[in-house]
Amino acid sequence: MNHMDYLLRPANLDDLDTIERFSQASTFGIHTLKPGRARLAERLERSLKAFAGNEPVRGDEIYHFVLEDLRENRIVGTSGIVTSAGVNGRFYCYRNEFSVHASDELGISNREHTLRLCEDLSGHTLLSSFYIEPEYGNSLAPQLLSRGRLMFIRNFPHLFAQRIGAENPGLCDEAGNSPFWNALGGRFLKMPFPEAEQRTRGRSKSFIAELMPRSPIYVSLLAEDAQWAMGQLHPDGEVPFEILVSEGFDVDSFIDIFDGGPIAEARVAMLNTVVSAIDVDLRTAPLMAGETCLVANMERSGFCATLAFGEFIENNFLQIPNDAIERLGLRAGLRACAVRIK
Numbered sequence: 001m002n003h004m005d006y007l008l009r010p011a012n013l014d015d016l017d018t019i020e021r022f023s024q025a026s027t028f029g030i031h032t033l034k035p036g037r038a039r040l041a042e043r044l045e046r047s048l049k050a051f052a053g054n055e056p057v058r059g060d061e062i063y064h065f066v067l068e069d070l071r072e073n074r075i076v077g078t079s080g081i082v083t084s085a086g087v088n089g090r091f092y093c094y095r096n097e098f099s100v101h102a103s104d105e106l107g108i109s110n111r112e113h114t115l116r117l118c119e120d121l122s123g124h125t126l127l128s129s130f131y132i133e134p135e136y137g138n139s140l141a142p143q144l145l146s147r148g149r150l151m152f153i154r155n156f157p158h159l160f161a162q163r164i165g166a167e168n169p170g171l172c173d174e175a176g177n178s179p180f181w182n183a184l185g186g187r188f189l190k191m192p193f194p195e196a197e198q199r200t201r202g203r204s205k206s207f208i209a210e211l212m213p214r215s216p217i218y219v220s221l222l223a224e225d226a227q228w229a230m231g232q233l234h235p236d237g238e239v240p241f242e243i244l245v246s247e248g249f250d251v252d253s254f255i256d257i258f259d260g261g262p263i264a265e266a267r268v269a270m271l272n273t274v275v276s277a278i279d280v281d282l283r284t285a286p287l288m289a290g291e292t293c294l295v296a297n298m299e300r301s302g303f304c305a306t307l308a309f310g311e312f313i314e315n316n317f318l319q320i321p322n323d324a325i326e327r328l329g330l331r332a333g334l335r336a337c338a339v340r341i342k
Contacts, residue, residue, distance in 0.1 A: 004292075004307040005070040006141055007327050008148040010051045011044055011078065015066050018075045019044070022131045033078070033129040034197075047080070051301045057159060060087040063152065064129065067145045069136075070327070077132035077145045081153065083160060086122040093121055093254045093263055096231075097216065114216040121254065121265065125153070127166040130240045137239050140307055143341050144294060146243045148305040150273040151296040151337060155303075157268070164268050166249065168241050169234035170261025180260030183226030188212055196258060212257065230260045237261070247271045277339040278316060284332045285311065285319035292341045295320060297328045304328055310338065 011019065016037070023035045043062060050061035060083060067077035085091035094115040102109040127149060132142050153160050172178040176194035188211050189196060219227055231252070233241050241262070245251060248271055249264035256263055268274055273294075282295075289309055295318070296305035308324035318338050325332060 003071060004140070004309065004324065005327075006144050007068045007070055007304055007306050008065055008144050008296075009068070009304040010301070011047060011064040011066045013041065013044055013048075015075060015078075016041055016044060019064075019066070019078055022078055025131070033080075033131055050083075051303065053300050059084045061159070063149075065145070065149060067132070067141060069141070076136050076141060078129055079127070079131070079145050079149055080129035081149050081160070082126040082128050085124045085126045085165060086119070090119045091122040091124070092117060092119060092212075092257055094118070094217075094257055094260075095120060095254055096252065099216075113219040115219060115255070116216050117212055117214060117257070118254075121165045121263065123161055124163045124165040124265070125160040125268070127164065127244075132239065140292065140341065142239045142243060144305060144307055146240055147247075147273045147294055147339070147341070148296065150247070150271055151277060151294065151305055151339070152303055153268060154274045154277055155296070155298055155337060156300060160268065162268055164266055164271075165254075166240075166244055166264040167256055168244075168251075168261045168264065169237045170256055170259030171229045171232050171234055172259055178259040179223070179225040179229040181258055183223045184217065185212065185258060193258065226260070231255050231262050232260070233262060234259075247273060273339050277337050280312070280316050280318035280336055280338050282325050282330060282332055282334055282336055283313075283317050283319045284322045284325065285309075290319070293318070293320065293338050294341050295324065295328065295336055295338045297330055297336055299329075302329060307341070312338075312340075 020037050020040055023033050044064060046062045047064035049055060050063050063081040065079050066075045069076045095118045097114050097116050098111055099114060100109060100111050132145055170180060178193040181193040244264045249266040251262045251264045254263040254265060290311035293308055293310040294305060295308055306324055306327045308320040310318050310320040312318055330336060
């Protein structure tokens with residue numbers, strides 16, 4: 001699996017069986033990749049229309065990708081982009097805030113951590129639906145599966161918001177018991193975490209948030225296990241989360257209203273992949289040597305990206321093996337975009 005023969009491309013209806021299997025294997029808390037064949041099929045159809053670009057932009061588009069291992073001839077991962085969070089309703093989350101309460105007379109000063117229910121991320125573009133087969137977690141495949149989406153956003157910035165977010169799964173056990181939900185959401189909705197997840201399937205979280213208190217929540221009043229779980233990451237989310245951190249996402253300001261998982265947030269123009277990627281003219285390299293690069297074509301409906309050993313030379317030329325150029329549906333001399341993968 002430590003090879004470069006991967007291809008990130010738009011998902012199509014032929015991929016439905018595999019994506020449905022991924023959805024059944026994914027962790028509680030991965031809110032945008034949930035079981036349900038009809039809903040997943042509808043999502044893929046929406047994605048194909050968005051990639052085609054034949055209709056006016058409405059702001060509620062979804063772009064869904066799959067990652068192929070060409071050596072094994074199988075799909076090993078999936079990921080997506082939601083153009084605008086909460087476009088059909090508000091996107092709620094908790095914002096971490098701190099306040100100081102002091103008494104000069106008693107000589108006591110306390111710094112209190114509070115959670116404020118907010119809509120700050122409404123309208124942000126969201127990275128979504130990340131899942132990769134566990135055996136590929138230590139390969140270069142996750143880099144392509146996650147960062148390839150950012151190359152697409154970089155190439156078509158007019159389709160997306162200037163700020164971007166990404167939900168990450170919080171702590172819960174195999175039965176779906178979440179300490180954070182039990183201490184907060186479950187008290188107001190009177191239902192277990194898996195049921196709340198089920199009820200929001202394919203819908204906005206607005207109806208959940210509308211039942212939550214609007215006043216700041218003092219973290220010190222929550223159960224200790226809930227306090228410890230806040231902002232903590234489920235082990236299954238470590239691989240994509242580390243990529244977000246390396247991209248420059250802020251992962252300390254917002255948490256999910258369900259399981260308390262960290263929500264990453266950033267300005268698109270400041271992300272490392274977006275800043276570092278350059279347009280290049282492709283040349284065929286005689287040998288498979290050089291730096292590890294993520295290379296994408298410049299198409300919308302036919303977008304695809306791959307990994308290759310390459311050498312950047314003057315005047316924005318990039319030399320990569322011919323088989324990598326062919327994977328992109330290109331030939332030597334044509335334009336692409338590329339970024340170094342460290």
